[in-house]
Amino acid sequence: MFTATLSPPNSAQTSAIPDDLFAAIESLKQELNAVILAHYYQEPDIQDIADYIGDSLELSRKAANTNADVIVFAGVHFMAETAKILNPNKLVLLPDLDAGCSLADSCPPDAFGEFKAAHPDHIVISYINCSAAIKAMSDIICTSSNAVKLVRQIPENQPIIFAPDRNLGRYVMEQTGRDMVLWQGSCMVHETFSEKKMVQLKIQHPEAEIIAHPECEPPVLRHANYVGSTSALLNYAQNSDSSVFIVATEPGIIHQMQKQAQDKQFIPAPPMNSCACNECPHMRLNTLEKLYLAMKNRAPEITLPEETRVAALRPIQRMLEMSA
Ligand code: 13P
Numbered sequence: 001m002f003t004a005t006l007s008p009p010n011s012a013q014t015s016a017i018p019d020d021l022f023a024a025i026e027s028l029k030q031e032l033n034a035v036i037l038a039h040y041y042q043e044p045d046i047q048d049i050a051d052y053i054g055d056s057l058e059l060s061r062k063a064a065n066t067n068a069d070v071i072v073f074a075g076v077h078f079m080a081e082t083a084k085i086l087n088p089n090k091l092v093l094l095p096d097l098d099a100g101c102s103l104a105d106s107c108p109p110d111a112f113g114e115f116k117a118a119h120p121d122h123i124v125i126s127y128i129n130c131s132a133a134i135k136a137m138s139d140i141i142c143t144s145s146n147a148v149k150l151v152r153q154i155p156e157n158q159p160i161i162f163a164p165d166r167n168l169g170r171y172v173m174e175q176t177g178r179d180m181v182l183w184q185g186s187c188m189v190h191e192t193f194s195e196k197k198m199v200q201l202k203i204q205h206p207e208a209e210i211i212a213h214p215e216c217e218p219p220v221l222r223h224a225n226y227v228g229s230t231s232a233l234l235n236y237a238q239n240s241d242s243s244v245f246i247v248a249t250e251p252g253i254i255h256q257m258q259k260q261a262q263d264k265q266f267i268p269a270p271p272m273n274s275c276a277c278n279e280c281p282h283m284r285l286n287t288l289e290k291l292y293l294a295m296k297n298r299a300p301e302i303t304l305p306e307e308t309r310v311a312a313l314r315p316i317q318r319m320l321e322m323s324a
């Protein structure tokens with residue numbers, strides 16, 4: 001069994017990429033006693049080799065309960081960081097350390113500290129898509145699948161700051177009837193969908209249902225038959241009687257939708273420009289080769305100051321308790 005005290009191999013051992021990457025990754029998984037957690041926005045090959053695929057909440061739960069010595073997180077930095085916050089003694093690997101998140105970056109700790117100080121009587125509920133430093137300044141963490149449920153548990157007279165995603169925040173306000181002070185952050189991917197092109201697509205496919213992630217802007221959400229987290233969208237598509245869906249979230253999830261409902265058609269909602277900007281450039285930095293190399297080299301590893309980790313753990317634990 002692998003222990004985190006093993007020293008990394010030297011560079012001569014690390015460079016070659018084997019022909020059968022799937023077999024090589026499986027063998028490293030045994031050698032390291034590793035678990036591979038992947039988000040739905042990862043490329044299909046990574047989803048196929050993962051032990052668990054899920055939305056942010058499911059992956060946090062898996063990270064909290066794993067017996068593995070090594071967690072290989074095929075997702076973005078804040079997700080791997082959350083796994084490290086929950087597992088300080090495990091080695092947490094991210095295939096590409098540059099896999100960040102525009103939404104997390106839209107909430108810098110200094111500016112958020114001032115924002116929080118300007119609302120001293122408010123509690124802070126932060127979407128998990130934020131840095132450990134922002135988590136450390138928060139009272140409760142939420143994900144897109146539990147945000148509504150958690151806000152409903154807060155006493156009516158308790159004012160709330162919701163950060164960093166203004167679109168999810170606005171959606172939660174609509175669902176709960178609660179007023180909240182919103183940090184004005186957003187996701188570059190979910191802001192890219194064109195309402196006009198989506199309506200044109202719906203005219204071409206009148207039988208299609210529009211399913212959307214709550215990080216989308218209000219004009220897109222207004223047309224949605226169903227709004228939910230990535231896992232919720234997947235479940236909805238599987239269980240709905242409809243056979244055609246226009247999917248307003250990162251199209252990586254269509255790989256699972258197509259696998260689980262082979263006779264249904266999934267059409268990615270179109271972005272405003274003729275680009276691939278509905279694909280998350282951060283998520284897509286991870287590749288199967290980089291995942292293999294991360295396991296082979298035991299790097300890049302997620303590390304964070306213990307003081308920040310301990311402060312960030314409290315609101316994550318609160319989320320796990322409140323959404324159990
Ligand atoms: P969920 O998988 O929790 O819905 O989050 C979507 C997302 O944007 C992850 O970066």
Ligand code: SF4
Nearest residue numbers: 101102103187189280
């Ligand atoms: Fe961040 Fe948006 Fe990419 Fe999710 S899809 S990781 S919120 S930039």
